[in-house]
Amino acid sequence: MIGKLDLYKVFWTVGKCKSFSKAARELYLTQPAISQAIMQLENELDIRLFNRSPKGVSLTSEGQLLFEYVHSAINLIDVGEEKILEFKNLTAGELKVGVGDTISRHFLLPFLEIFHNEYPNIRIKIVNGTTLELVAHLKSGEIDIAICNFPLDDPTLELRPCIEIHDIFVCGEKYKPLLSKPIDLNELTKLPLIFLEHKSNSRKYVEDYMASKGIKISPEFELGSHDLLLEFAKINLGIACVTKEFSYEYLQKGVVNEIQLIEEIPKRSVGVCYLKSVPLSPASTRFVEIIENYIKK
Incomplete structure (x- = not known):
């Protein structure tokens, strides 16, 4: 059975060609099939569309x-198909990335820069x-993808680790005596x-690890920025847990110093994640490839 959209395409072609036979040749259909399609559309609309x-x-x-x-609708469909082709060829489109400030600055x-240089017409x-x-x-x-801290326990997400990271404690000049031996x-x-x-995943990871050892923490300062952690440690306000x-x-530069631990906190990772149920756009797929290809080098 011919679908409604196909009927309108036949109607448009006949109207453009002003001939059933010419429309049949253009659409690679038989003339009786063209006539039947027009009759079906006229019956559905209950109106005569052509003078024979x-x-x-x-x-x-x-x-x-x-x-x-x-005519307008078919032109819009054609334009839509052209746009889809542009997206597939990465000559148009948008890349929507979610990321925290620290990972953005130090990793992303x-x-x-590489992606923008290769595909300058993709909006980021x-x-x-x-x-x-x-x-x-x-x-x-x-967003299409997120670059964030792992681990993440969510079965709806595809997780692709990229780099390993380590949580450490650092101090400024005042606490240098702590550096004499592992603590x-x-x-x-x-x-x-x-x-x-x-609310930070990094904080939760370290806090959960310490809790598994029976250690409860009560921080003197709780900050929203990794750089602030380093700055607070630098001016001797305490011992900062950083990446x-x-x-x-x-x-x-020696403005902060790593405190050696008797038992190091297990390493974790930063990586790319996205929904398993939603196919990545061509732009997102290429961006993930750029990251993973670089990491493999």
Whole structure:
């Protein structure tokens, strides 16, 4: 059975060609099939669309009115198909990435630069947030992919780890005596601690690990920025729990110092995640490929 859209395409072609036989050749159909399709559409609309004569066909007044709308609709479909082709060829479209400030600065920026240089016509939208906020954005469709801290326990998400990271404690000049020997996590809790806010996935990971050892923390400061953790430790306000890989600049300059632990906190990772149930757009697929290809080198 011919679908409604196909009927309108036949109608549009006949109206354009002003001939059933020419329309049949253009659509690779038989002339009886064309005639049947027009009759079906006229019956469904309960109106005559064409005047028939031995010289051919012409649109009735009602047919001419309908033809203008169908002509516009088919043109829009053609434009839509062209746009889809542009998206597939990455000559148009949008890449929507969710990421936190710290990961954006210390991990994501080089990949954004590579992608933008390769595909300058793709718009890039960055949405900032914590890991849990980014997961919510994924599920609402506000972003295509998220670059965030793992682990994540959510069966609806595809998780693709990219780099390993390590949680460490650092201090400023005042607490340098702590560097003389490895220290137990229990001893650290007796000192003023500086942690990220509760809603941070990084904070939760370290806090859960310490809780598994029977250690409860009560931070002196809870901050919303990784850079602030380092700055607070730098001016001796306490011992900050930071990500080693995102603190190299401070560590190399010696403005903060890593405290050696008797038992190191297990490593975790930063990676890409997206919904399993939603296919990635061509732009998102290519962006993930850029990241993973670089990581493999």
